Amino acid sequence: MTAALACSHLTVSYDGNVALNGVSLSVGSGQMIGLVGANGAGKSTLVNAVAGWSRGRPAVSGSVTLDGADISALAAHARAQHGLLLVPEGKNIFAELTVDENLGLVRAPRDVAGRHVFSIADVFNLFPRLTERRTYKGGSLSGGERQMLAVGRALLAAPRVLILDEPSAGLAPRLILDLLERIRSLVDRGLPVLLVEQNVKAALKVVDHLYLLERGRIIAGGPTTVMKSDARIVEAYLGTLAVDRA
Amino acid sequence: MNLSQQIVNGLVLGSGYACIALGWTILLGVARLVNFAHGQLYMLSAFVTWYAMTRAGAPYWAAIVIAIVVLSLLGALMQLAMTRLVIEQNLTSLMIVTLGLGYVIQGGGALIFGGNPQTLSSVLARTKVDAGALWFTWQDVLVLAMTFVLYAAVWLFVNRTRFGSVIRAVAEDPRLAQLFGINAKLVYLGVFVFECAAVALAAALVAPRAPILTSMGFNEVIMTFVVVVLGGIGSIGGALLAGLGLGMFIAFFGAFVAPAYTTAAAFGMLLLLLVVRPVGLATK
Numbered sequence: 411m412t413a414a415l416a417c418s419h420l421t422v423s424y425d426g427n428v429a430l431n432g433v434s435l436s437v438g439s440g441q442m443i444g445l446v447g448a449n450g451a452g453k454s455t456l457v458n459a460v461a462g463w464s465r466g467r468p469a470v471s472g473s474v475t476l477d478g479a480d481i482s483a484l485a486a487h488a489r490a491q492h493g494l495l496l497v498p499e500g501k502n503i504f505a506e507l508t509v510d511e512n513l514g515l516v517r518a519p520r521d522v523a524g525r526h527v528f529s530i531a532d533v534f535n536l537f538p539r540l541t542e543r544r545t546y547k548g549g550s551l552s553g554g555e556r557q558m559l560a561v562g563r564a565l566l567a568a569p570r571v572l573i574l575d576e577p578s579a580g581l582a583p584r585l586i587l588d589l590l591e592r593i594r595s596l597v598d599r600g601l602p603v604l605l606v607e608q609n610v611k612a613a614l615k616v617v618d619h620l621y622l623l624e625r626g627r628i629i630a631g632g633p634t635t636v637m638k639s640d641a642r643i644v645e646a647y648l649g650t651l652a653v654d655r656a
Numbered sequence: 657m658n659l660s661q662q663i664v665n666g667l668v669l670g671s672g673y674a675c676i677a678l679g680w681t682i683l684l685g686v687a688r689l690v691n692f693a694h695g696q697l698y699m700l701s702a703f704v705t706w707y708a709m710t711r712a713g714a715p716y717w718a719a720i721v722i723a724i725v726v727l728s729l730l731g732a733l734m735q736l737a738m739t740r741l742v743i744e745q746n747l748t749s750l751m752i753v754t755l756g757l758g759y760v761i762q763g764g765g766a767l768i769f770g771g772n773p774q775t776l777s778s779v780l781a782r783t784k785v786d787a788g789a790l791w792f793t794w795q796d797v798l799v800l801a802m803t804f805v806l807y808a809a810v811w812l813f814v815n816r817t818r819f820g821s822v823i824r825a826v827a828e829d830p831r832l833a834q835l836f837g838i839n840a841k842l843v844y845l846g847v848f849v850f851e852c853a854a855v856a857l858a859a860a861l862v863a864p865r866a867p868i869l870t871s872m873g874f875n876e877v878i879m880t881f882v883v884v885v886l887g888g889i890g891s892i893g894g895a896l897l898a899g900l901g902l903g904m905f906i907a908f909f910g911a912f913v914a915p916a917y918t919t920a921a922a923f924g925m926l927l928l929l930l931v932v933r934p935v936g937l938a939t940k
Contacts, residue, residue, distance in 0.1 A: 465831050490837035498835060504825045511821045515836045567837060 412478040414439045414602040415460070415494065415571040420472035422452075422459045429455045429468070431626040437571060437604050442597040444617035444634075445606045446647065452626040453606045454499050457573050460604075461496035462486045477524055477570055493525050493570030499579060499606070502560040505549030509540055512548055512559055516566040525568035526601045533562040536592055553580040557589060565596070572596075573604045578612065590616045610647035614638055662907050664790050670903020671800040672862040674896050676876060677883040678806055679854030681895040684884055686814060687827045687847040689742060690751050693734070693758035695877030697852060700761055701727050701859030702868045703769045706776045716778050720860040724853045731852025735845045742844050743830060758873060765870040773867040781864040799861050806854070807896045814892065823847060878919065882926050888935050 413436035422430040430452045437443045447453050459470045463486035473482045476494050484492065503512050513533070519525060534541045537558035543551060551559065557577045564572055574593065578586040586609055594616040597603050607613035613620070614634055621631040622642060630642055637643055676698060683689050691697075701723045708719035734757060735742070741749050781795035814820040823843060826833045830840040883902055887894030905925060906918045913921070
């Protein structure tokens with residue numbers, strides 16, 4: 411079976427400095443893949459390169475396929491139109507537009523074959539909080555509400571694959587797992603998700619498969635059950651959790 | 657000296673300023689781009705309209721359409737040439753490039769249309785309205801009405817339609833817009849073409865009031881700049897208010913103080929207002 415999303419030998423450099431070095435990974439249908447690593451390991455660089463997007467000027471080589479079709483040559487907006495939806499880290503909604511206007515920017519594709527279609531009602535069911543905020547400007551939303559809006563608009567675009575870059579950044583700890591579990595519920599309905607996450611503990615609770623990225627390379631990867639006890643993960647990211655379990 | 661005549665003069669002048677500024681207001685306010693060739697584009701539009709009427713024998717309304725089409729094409733070419741600067745939001749370079757393009761247009765205009773003043777004659781500009789002691793033409797009425805209609809239409813388009821949201825989204829963050837599946841380059845192209853089409857329409861409406869010269873562009877860009885900044889960069893309602901206010905100010909200053917110093921006085925007013933109220937007239 412072809413992977414929903416696959417990248418191979420992806421290399422990214424900024425002004426000659428290599429930030430990502432020959433990374434290959436794939437996301438299967440109905441799978442939630444976690445990508446963890448220290449700050450500066452290249453996590454955002456990787457997912458941005460997959461989406462063909464950047465706020466800087468990276469030089470990218472390697473290939474990306476979406477449901478088997480090579481999309482490496484497509485611009486960021488075209489990749490989004492083809493169903494590769496990235497919710498970037500940091501600013502990911504329009505502050506000067508209302509919640510309804512932000513959601514209204516998205517146009518669902520005419521041909522929904524192979525797409526995971528979500529209606530506006532689905533989005534409000536998933537994030538009831540947004541219903542109360544429909545006429546508020548993006549800039550007045552809380553961190554959690556912004557993430558909900560950012561994910562919501564991506565869902566409206568009928569994704570083939572959803573990529574979330576640190577959706578938990580800036581969220582209160584109790585909100586992090588709540589958000590991730592809501593996203594997991596979408597995966598259980600078939601939507602493939604690639605999740606970049608700082609909070610490894612929370613990520614381990616929802617993902618099927620985990621990759622560990624260090625200095626621009628994937629240094630470990632495997633099913634969550636295996637990775638939970640991987641020495642590098644335990645030492646660097648879990649510490650107390652491993653002690654608790656022991 | 658007739659007070660009500662000065663108010664009429666103010667409205668006539670002011671609606672002209674506002675009408676000419678509409679394109680730049682959208683460009684600067686909505687898409688956060690600058691175009692210092694705006695005045696020269698105004699000049700070119702007036703001459704294209706004049707040429708279509710006097711040399712090609714087109715009726716006034718057809719000449720307006722021709723000017724809009726020609727300027728839209730020119731706008732598209734300019735925007736394509738500046739795409740990279742626009743996406744990078746390199747406003748300093750855009751300012752200099754458009755300023756340079758303005759001089760190229762002015763020089764080209766002088767080569768093609770010559771250095772003599774010409775009259776862009778519209779039937780309406782020759783018909784005086786008889787309202788007792790007041791003096792104005794049907795062209796003035798047309799400009800005033802069209803200005804209000806255009807501003808209302810543009811406000812509704814920008815604030816009440818999906819395309820309006822798309823334009824505001826690209827203005828706020830063109831990179832992020834790409835992740836929403838929006839082709840930011842295409843949106844910028846559309847906004848710039850609108851700016852040029854709007855200035856073409858404004859020129860065809862306003863220019864019949866006075867003789868046209870290929871060197872008149874710079875004065876127009878200056879006055880438009882005052883209107884846009886006074887209005888509070890990007891505010892549609894603010895620009896309309898600023899245009900009318902500036903017209904009123906110039907009418908009264910010209911009548912009661914000295915017509916020779918109106919431009920300087922307009923800038924004096926701009927400085928004063930920016931000191932007192934740096935955000936402009938708009939209450940945002």
